[in-house]
Amino acid sequence: MIGETNDITPVLSHLVIMVGETNDIISVLSHLVIIVGEANDIMPVLSHLVIMVGSGGVGKSALTLQFMYAEFVEDYEPTKADSYRKKVILDGSEVSIDILDTAGQEDYAAIRDNYYRSGEGFFCVFSICEAQSFKETESFRDQILRVHDDESIPFILVGNKADLEDQRETSKDDALAKAREWNVPYLESSAKTKMNVDEAYFDLLRQISKKKAASAQVKSKEKKKKKCIIL
Ligand SMILES: Nc1nc2c(ncn2[C@@H]2O[C@H](COP(=O)(O)OP(=O)(O)OP(=O)(O)O)[C@@H](O)[C@H]2O)c(=O)[nH]1
Numbered sequence: 638m639i640g641e642t643n644d645i646t647p648v649l650s651h652l653v654i655m656v657g658e659t660n661d662i663i664s665v666l667s668h669l670v671i672i673v674g675e676a677n678d679i680m681p682v683l684s685h686l687v688i689m690v691g692s693g694g695v696g697k698s699a700l701t702l703q704f705m706y707a708e709f710v711e712d713y714e715p716t717k718a719d720s721y722r723k724k725v726i727l728d729g730s731e732v733s734i735d736i737l738d739t740a741g742q743e744d745y746a747a748i749r750d751n752y753y754r755s756g757e758g759f760f761c762v763f764s765i766c767e768a769q770s771f772k773e774t775e776s777f778r779d780q781i782l783r784v785h786d787d788e789s790i791p792f793i794l795v796g797n798k799a800d801l802e803d804q805r806e807t808s809k810d811d812a813l814a815k816a817r818e819w820n821v822p823y824l825e826s827s828a829k830t831k832m833n834v835d836e837a838y839f840d841l842l843r844q845i846s847k848k849k850a851a852s853a854q855v856k857s858k859e860k861k862k863k864k865c866i867i868l
């Protein structure tokens with residue numbers, strides 16, 4: 638009966654009776670998980686926070702807007718910081734993606750570190766038509782690792798503006814070599830044609846999701862260990 642109702646009130650009142658009847662807090666808690674899982678209204682949606690990083694003008698905002706709204710913005714308006722939220726289906730489950738689109742221009746660099754702290758995954762963009770922007774990916778990665786001190790932090794290297802092949806300044810091999818050195822995936826994208834835009838975001842979401850699952854497992858093992866010590 639509880640599983641069929643979307644109304645939280647009777648679920649909670651039933652729980653109070655459970656505590657009185659069994660005195661077994663573990664069984665009550667496991668019951669609560671099942672009940673919450675069945676009541677669609679209160680099922681929490683996992684949220685992953687992605688930060689866009691890279692030099693000014695490489696296409697961070699254009700990629701974000703293409704992913705969010707499936708449109709390409711031709712005009713260049715330097716970003717200070719913009720945030721977006723979208724619900725997507727990731728491998729059969731609904732997750733929410735929060736995207737923080739940061740400023741590539743130096744004028745705003747001072748506020749960058751603060752944003753990095755909250756990031757769960759980093760979408761690092763350079764333009765394949767601007768060698769300098771590829772070089773600068775090094776300092777973005779350094780900054781991120783300084784803040785997070787974790788080389789396995791979810792991260793993707795993206796060579797954008799792949800539609801401008803005739804203006805290419807960074808070879809695919811050089812970019813791949815860098816990605817291998819960092820042990821991260823590399824994709825070439827075009828915010829203009831939408832090539833590899835969704836693929837890049839989904840790759841990063843998968844990395845974040847895996848990382849969270851792994852750390853949840855570690856935490857639950859630690860909890861079990863602690864329980865054994867108490868016993
Ligand atoms: N041809 C082409 N142009 C692109 C692509 N991505 C972005 N642009 C253009 O490049 C310019 C800069 O793009 P933005 O997305 O604003 O760059 P940004 O990285 O957000 O720049 P900042 O906000 O200053 O850090 C704009 O005029 C875009 O239209 C792409 O894949 N192909």
Ligand SMILES: [Mg+2]
Pocket residue numbers: 697698699714715716738739740741
């Ligand atoms: Mg921008």
